[in-house]
Amino acid sequence: MKIGEVSARVGVSARMIRHYEEIGLVPKPLRRESGYRDYGQADVQRLIFIANARDLGFSIDEIAALLDLWSNEHRSSADVKAMALARADELGRKAESLQQMRRELLTLADCCHGDDRPECPIMDRIAGRG
Amino acid sequence: MKIGEVSARVGVSARMIRHYEEIGLVPKPLRRESGYRDYGQADVQRLIFIANARDLGFSIDEIAALLDLWSNEHRSSADVKAMALARADELGRKAESLQQMRRELLTLADCCHGDDRPECPIMDRIAGRG
DNA sequence: TTTCAGCCTTGCCATGGTGTCAAGGTCAAG
DNA sequence: CTTGACCTTGACACCATGGCAAGGCTGAAA
Numbered sequence: 001m002k003i004g005e006v007s008a009r010v011g012v013s014a015r016m017i018r019h020y021e022e023i024g025l026v027p028k029p030l031r032r033e034s035g036y037r038d039y040g041q042a043d044v045q046r047l048i049f050i051a052n053a054r055d056l057g058f059s060i061d062e063i064a065a066l067l068d069l070w071s072n073e074h075r076s077s078a079d080v081k082a083m084a085l086a087r088a089d090e091l092g093r094k095a096e097s098l099q100q101m102r103r104e105l106l107t108l109a110d111c112c113h114g115d116d117r118p119e120c121p122i123m124d125r126i127a128g129r130g
Numbered sequence: 131m132k133i134g135e136v137s138a139r140v141g142v143s144a145r146m147i148r149h150y151e152e153i154g155l156v157p158k159p160l161r162r163e164s165g166y167r168d169y170g171q172a173d174v175q176r177l178i179f180i181a182n183a184r185d186l187g188f189s190i191d192e193i194a195a196l197l198d199l200w201s202n203e204h205r206s207s208a209d210v211k212a213m214a215l216a217r218a219d220e221l222g223r224k225a226e227s228l229q230q231m232r233r234e235l236l237t238l239a240d241c242c243h244g245d246d247r248p249e250c251p252i253m254d255r256i257a258g259r260g
Numbered sequence: 261t262t263t264c265a266g267c268c269t270t271g272c273c274a275t276g277g278t279g280t281c282a283a284g285g286t287c288a289a290g
Numbered sequence: 291c292t293t294g295a296c297c298t299t300g301a302c303a304c305c306a307t308g309g310c311a312a313g314g315c316t317g318a319a320a
Contacts, residue, residue: 002316004267014268015307023305034315036268045257052256057231060305070253077250081242084235084252091232098225101187105218112211120207122214123200126182127175132287134296144297145278164286166297190276261320268315279303286297 001039010047017047025050025064057091058083131169140177147177155180155194187221188213 007014020026026046030038049070053063062083069075069083111121137144150156156176159167179200183193192213199205199213241251 002268013307015309018270019306032315034268035270036315048259049257052258054306055231056235056256057228066253066256070257073248075248075250076246077242077248077253078244078246080250080252081239081244084239084242088232088235088239091228091235095225095228095232098187098221098228101185102218102221102225105186105214105221109211109214109218112207112214114208114211116206116208118203118205118207120205120210122210123196123207126186126196127179127200128182129178132297143278145280148299149277162286164297165299166286184277263320264318266316269313271311273310274308275306277304281302282300284298287295289294290292 001044003037003039006039006044006047009044010051012047012051020047020050023060025060025067056087058087062087131174133167133169136169136174136177139174140181142177142181150177150180153190155190155197186217188217192217 003014003017006012007017012020017026021028026043029040029043032038046067049067050063053066058066066080066083069080105122108122108125113119133144133147136142137147142150147156151158156173159169159173162168176197179197180193183196188196196210196213199210235252238252238255243249
């Protein structure tokens with residue numbers, strides 16, 4: 001299977017597939033005589049795993065760790081669960097931080113008449129201390 | 131004022147101050163004979179503005195636009211308000227996306243016994259389609 | 261068989277926000 | 291004058307992704 005077909009199947013760009021290869025997240029595939037990468041079913045599965053983990057918000061390092069667990073017959077589900085909960089926690093923190101900014105912006109916008117005049121509490125807030 | 135003092139005053143690293151200069155967000159300061167950057171009060175104000183806008187989640191491009199509005203006597207507060215609301219909207223979308231991931235992780239973790247056995251619905255979800 | 265579109269290759273640049281490191285010059289206090 | 295803290299430029303790194311360019315390969319149609 002050439003890289004284009006793999007890309008279409010797993011929904012990861014050819015660009016990113018090569019990138020994952022470069023950073024060692026996926027093994028270097030066989031090459032045809034032409035130099036084209038030649039993938040098998042196992043590569044597709046691995047890339048699907050990576051794409052799913054990425055869509056759940058895991059970082060590259062975490063995905064590498066998850067891949068190790070995946071191929072480890074003696075893994076503990078507790079380890080996987082711990083990673084999932086840690087990631088959930090981190091995502092919650094980031095989301096809350098964004099919501100915090102959003103709330104402040106909405107509060108400021110509420111105080112701004114929003115007409116043709118230049119006076120603006122939003123501007124004042126950004127220009128001032130705090 | 132040397133860059134270190136400015137950095138301490140506005141809470142932006144010297145590294146980032148130089149970066150903002152490089153991308154044209156702050157004007158090139160005067161130089162002493164030694165080559166050291168020499169800042170004035172106006173530079174400090176501008177950097178405070180940038181830091182505040184950054185803390186509210188605005189992108190570099192948006193901050194540049196806000197700075198233009200800031201120095202524009204004839205600005206409409208409506209323009210500022212529109213930017214704030216657009217940013218709030220975007221922040222809300224990002225936060226929701228993170229929360230979505232978080233919810234799915236928590237749901238999966240809830241289904242995982244989390245003991246020494248390898249069976250794990252979290253793993254199954256990441257390895258499978260969808 | 262030739263041709264041609266479309267795929268593949270490598271390699272580089274860019275984004276954004278920040279850290280770090282190196283090698284060298286400068287400043288201020290003792 | 292010494293010394294340590296600060297400044298300078300430049301470069302490399304992260305992470306995920308896009309794009310571009312120049313050139314090679316494939317497969318199907320003419």
